[in-house]
Amino acid sequence: MKKIEGGICAVKGVTANGIKLGKMGITVIRAEGPAAGVFTKNKVTAAPVVLSKGVIETQHQLSAIIANSGNANAFTGDDGFLDAMEMASALSESLDLEPDTVAVASTGVIGRRLDVSWIREHLPEVLEGLGSSPECSLAAAKAIMTTDKALKEVAVELDCGVRIGAIAKGSGMIEPNMGTMLCFAYTDALVPADVLDAALRIAVDKTFNMVVVDGDTSTNDMVLFTSTCKSGIKPCMECLDEFEDALIYLFTDLAKKMARDGEGATKLIEARVTGAKTYEDARLAVKAIVRSPLVKSAIFGKDPNWGRVVAAAGYSGAELEQERLSLSFSAGGETVELVKSGEISRVSDLALLNKIMANEEIIITLDFGMGKESATAWGCDLTYDYVRINAEYTT
Amino acid sequence: MKKIEGGICAVKGVTANGIKLGKMGITVIRAEGPAAGVFTKNKVTAAPVVLSKGVIETQHQLSAIIANSGNANAFTGDDGFLDAMEMASALSESLDLEPDTVAVASTGVIGRRLDVSWIREHLPEVLEGLGSSPECSLAAAKAIMTTDKALKEVAVELDCGVRIGAIAKGSGMIEPNMGTMLCFAYTDALVPADVLDAALRIAVDKTFNMVVVDGDTSTNDMVLFTSTCKSGIKPCMECLDEFEDALIYLFTDLAKKMARDGEGATKLIEARVTGAKTYEDARLAVKAIVRSPLVKSAIFGKDPNWGRVVAAAGYSGAELEQERLSLSFSAGGETVELVKSGEISRVSDLALLNKIMANEEIIITLDFGMGKESATAWGCDLTYDYVRINAEYTT
Structure with missing residues (x-):
């Protein structure tokens, strides 16, 4: 092809x-x-x-x-x-x-x-x-x-x-x-x-x-x-x-x-949930992550706010255990792990993390550590321009 | 009491x-x-x-x-x-x-x-x-x-x-x-x-x-x-x-x-769905309305964007028929009807509509015209400040 x-x-x-x-x-x-x-x-x-x-x-x-x-x-x-x-x-x-x-x-x-x-x-x-x-x-x-x-x-x-x-x-x-x-x-x-x-x-x-x-x-x-x-x-x-x-x-x-191209977007967010028990679990969680206004505005602010990602997966309805979760942010082929098997990782390379968060394409990977199913979803950041475009659109 | x-x-x-x-x-x-x-x-x-x-x-x-x-x-x-x-x-x-x-x-x-x-x-x-x-x-x-x-x-x-x-x-x-x-x-x-x-x-x-x-x-x-x-x-x-x-x-x-008190909010939105067949229908629709970022940013922009309200009810999963929908915006005891039984109403008093949209408490009432069940939900508008607060919050 x-x-x-x-x-x-x-x-x-x-x-x-x-x-x-x-x-x-x-x-x-x-x-x-x-x-x-x-x-x-x-x-x-x-x-x-x-x-x-x-x-x-x-x-x-x-x-x-x-x-x-x-x-x-x-x-x-x-x-x-x-x-x-x-x-x-x-x-x-x-x-x-x-x-x-x-x-x-x-x-x-x-x-x-x-x-x-x-x-x-x-x-x-x-x-x-x-x-x-x-x-x-x-x-x-x-x-x-x-x-x-x-x-x-x-x-x-x-x-x-x-x-x-x-x-x-x-x-x-x-x-x-x-x-x-x-x-x-x-x-x-x-x-x-x-x-x-x-x-x-x-x-x-x-x-x-x-x-x-x-x-x-x-x-x-x-x-x-x-x-x-x-x-x-x-x-x-x-x-x-x-x-x-x-x-x-x-x-x-x-x-x-x-x-x-989402209204007002400055960044593409690609969220991946891996290691889920069922595809439906992976799908529910990954969509909750890219839909979360808190995650979306954190990404706009270049903030690796893993707590919001985990909370979104938590309320999505997907089956998960917080002790098994691992989370990383990636961009341009580089990755920083923030949570591993439920433990917060000590980030040694803060400069790399900042570099990743400044990228225009951010990949969030949340591994459930429970199975083999995975799903990917795409979204964009939530910005001042999103609000401006949609508040000023005339009906 | x-x-x-x-x-x-x-x-x-x-x-x-x-x-x-x-x-x-x-x-x-x-x-x-x-x-x-x-x-x-x-x-x-x-x-x-x-x-x-x-x-x-x-x-x-x-x-x-x-x-x-x-x-x-x-x-x-x-x-x-x-x-x-x-x-x-x-x-x-x-x-x-x-x-x-x-x-x-x-x-x-x-x-x-x-x-x-x-x-x-x-x-x-x-x-x-x-x-x-x-x-x-x-x-x-x-x-x-x-x-x-x-x-x-x-x-x-x-x-x-x-x-x-x-x-x-x-x-x-x-x-x-x-x-x-x-x-x-x-x-x-x-x-x-x-x-x-x-x-x-x-x-x-x-x-x-x-x-x-x-x-x-x-x-x-x-x-x-x-x-x-x-x-x-x-x-x-x-x-x-x-x-x-x-x-x-x-x-x-x-x-x-x-x-x-929602982060960055300037207005309280009270959404009411009435005339639904079941309480669950009313609940699904009314929550979709107050959750919709498009509705929330329209309210911030003082825009009576009824199309977004109807679309939110439509994708909520609630049972409805668009020919039966009636929609009005209210505030301070005054009401303007925008849709009646699926037909767009001609708004004669635009000054009143503008006055309602400028209020700090906006009531959106969507009647399904199908039954007797109703539900009420509350939300706030989506503003520049919401984005600012959540993009700048440090983790």
């Missing part, structure tokens, strides 16, 4: 484009084939989520995706659903597609009616530029950005020649069941929808669902995974493992970019 | 005192009788919690409490447990009590050995001032404060003459299963330990367990409830209801003070 350029357009059979004018943006991706999707678990779901979920669950294939930024089309009632349908119709008419194979995604302000006429007006401009160059993938990725600071795009080629590419947006409101985040992934492997679905669920669970920026989950999240089948390569059993690993690799890359 | 002065010393048979020198403080309360306790559910528990839980569960009575601030005596291993026992011994020797009827509580820094010799040294000074004046209750309440800005003390007298008083400390790290908070409550009603226990569990569940400052729970929390039986009044069945209500009233008062 190797990383390649070109984002989603590195995948055979994918054309894309996007435009962004002020806060509003439109992205169109055309790629026909079997498809799978994972959607927000929030009980309050936006109209485009309802529509796209219906398409995936009844058709198991997609011909195209139309997405907009600037307005989430959430909490907009029946009108909102008609607006989402009109987005799908506008695209299917222009490209001569079956309307019930078009997925719709939206991100932005909640509770305000979507200006569909604006989308209709600018759609021809987007379609005119539809292409398969790396720039087209970039334009598609850019047009769905909202508070994102970094563009999120990645692609790989497997040893067998199959390619997978994905673009994503997301920062802030990202949590367990996927906060305001969109991810559109593509492959050219010759695989049916159920193979895509299985790989997608595993990968989302280990990556996007382990990103915690502030504990809130959104009404609009979705991850869609389509195969154009255009490589003509049908993965063997071994290749399928590589295929799944590649998807996890791609999504991990995007998930870390989202965590690092 | 009427509110009275004197805190815990308003209760017959209670003597108390406390001293605070710099960050360290010692509180002693002497009051003999049946007792009950509720302790942190964090899997990482401090030595004094282990000790006091053992006393309550085996003796069902207390003769005194010794508490210190400045050091939590948590994550201190076997030494820590011996230190907690020595605190109990020091007090029981001085006052000629059975050592296994003395409860110990600690609050402060985690993971540092407690300086018991300092406590032994200053204990005589505390005991010298032991008394039943209102000032003694105040001194006891003050000596357990850490980051608290407001003193937390309250007392009531029931119509039958029974009195209940309580002191508490807590701000920050306060959540579901009671973050760093201590509460010592006393009554002079002639009741056995099991009656105290039942009333205590109900009251803690509806009050302290509904306070959310930042989502973290502590290793040291405990609420102890002792009866001196000194009023000689044995409550009848009706009076018992009043007794339970009075305890809820007392704890609600203290819980709101804790929420308002």
Whole structure:
């Protein structure tokens, strides 16, 4: 497996484009084939989520995706659903597609009616530029950005020649069941929808669902995974493992970019719980650590506050014994152990500890000393800017 | 029932005192009788919690409490447990009590050995001032404060003459299963330990367990409830209801003070979920609302961001239908409705809405329109100062 350029357009059979004018943006991706999707678990779901979920669950294939930024089309009632349908119709008419194979995604302000006429007006401009160059993938990725600071795009080629590419947006409101985040992934492997679905669920669970920026989950999240089948390569059993690993690799890359891009963040926190009795224990604890506002603000303050890490694991519901806990902070390949088997370690090299805490990527490793299960989660620090951004955002 | 002065010393048979020198403080309360306790559910528990839980569960009575601030005596291993026992011994020797009827509580820094010799040294000074004046209750309440800005003390007298008083400390790290908070409550009603226990569990569940400052729970929390039986009044069945209500009233008062005292807080948020199908639904949703960093920072920014409130209820796990939701913001007896039965209301009086959002106590009411169950929770806004306090706290 190797990383390649070109984002989603590195995948055979994918054309894309996007435009962004002020806060509003439109992205169109055309790629026909079997498809799978994972959607927000929030009980309050936006109209485009309802529509796209219906398409995936009844058709198991997609011909195209139309997405907009600037307005989430959430909490907009029946009108909102008609607006989402009109987005799908506008695209299917222009490209001569079956309307019930078009997925719709939206991100932005909640509770305000979507200006569909604006989308209709600018759609021809987007379609005119539809292409398969790396720039087209970039334009598609850019047009769905909202508070994102970094563009999120990645692609790989497997040893067998199959390619997978994905673009994503997301920062802030990202949590367990996927906060305001969109991810559109593509492959050219010759695989049916159920193979895509299985790989997608595993990968989302280990990556996007382990990103915690502030504990809130959104009404609009979705991850869609389509195969154009255009490589003509049908993965063997071994290749399928590589295929799944590649998807996890791609999504991990995007998930870390989202965590690092958390509103106001200055640091990426990677928390690892190892030596747990069960995976569920590891998962509960590691998410409590990256979700803890006290841990997050300590990391912002460059403070190796292991007490808060241990307390978070303690209240997470995970089974642990404090006498067995070991804890270390790492960065840039260097590690300082702070607790070993429940005993506080004497830190001999304070300069190294300070150097680690000053890094932009901090790894916290908490070993339970009880078993063999482990889990990793990503988050960011809690900063003055987080408060500023979210206190000043106007509704 | 009427509110009275004197805190815990308003209760017959209670003597108390406390001293605070710099960050360290010692509180002693002497009051003999049946007792009950509720302790942190964090899997990482401090030595004094282990000790006091053992006393309550085996003796069902207390003769005194010794508490210190400045050091939590948590994550201190076997030494820590011996230190907690020595605190109990020091007090029981001085006052000629059975050592296994003395409860110990600690609050402060985690993971540092407690300086018991300092406590032994200053204990005589505390005991010298032991008394039943209102000032003694105040001194006891003050000596357990850490980051608290407001003193937390309250007392009531029931119509039958029974009195209940309580002191508490807590701000920050306060959540579901009671973050760093201590509460010592006393009554002079002639009741056995099991009656105290039942009333205590109900009251803690509806009050302290509904306070959310930042989502973290502590290793040291405990609420102890002792009866001196000194009023000689044995409550009848009706009076018992009043007794339970009075305890809820007392704890609600203290819980709101804790929420308002959350680190860096400028506003108290009271969230109410009404019309839920089950109490559990109401509880899940209302806690998600006051825990949401996005809601908390919106309130700091005086922003009536109903979308974030609805999204928090949506991801809480509570059963709801967005078409039935109604939402309003209130303060100072005035209310503005923002959503009615799933439809966004046109707000005619923007000046009133701005006035409400500028208040120091904001009430958010979310009605599910599905049933008759309701729950209330308290929290505070998320501010620059919260980040500053927790980023700069040194470990």
